[in-house]
Amino acid sequence: MEASKSLLKIKQLSLGFTTKKTSYTPILKNIDLEIGKNEILGLVGESGSGKSILSLCILQLLSKQAKIKKGSI
Helix, strand or coil, X not given: CCHHHEEEEEEEEEEEECCCXXXXXXXXXXXXXXXXXXXXXXXXXXXXXXXXXXXXXXXXXXXXXXXEEEEEC
């Protein structure tokens, strides 16, 4: 898919959370995703698999404890 036709492109996204108890807990590892114009995506998975965290990351609504270790959106 051409970059100009992509509406959303995620490359090698790895994200986790830092807490008082742990320095870093990985949640998402190496996520690649590309959505083009006129495409529909359904995101499915087991409870706790990271669907909501990925959505919040895309919308930039994560808490301050969330840290993107690598990758881009």
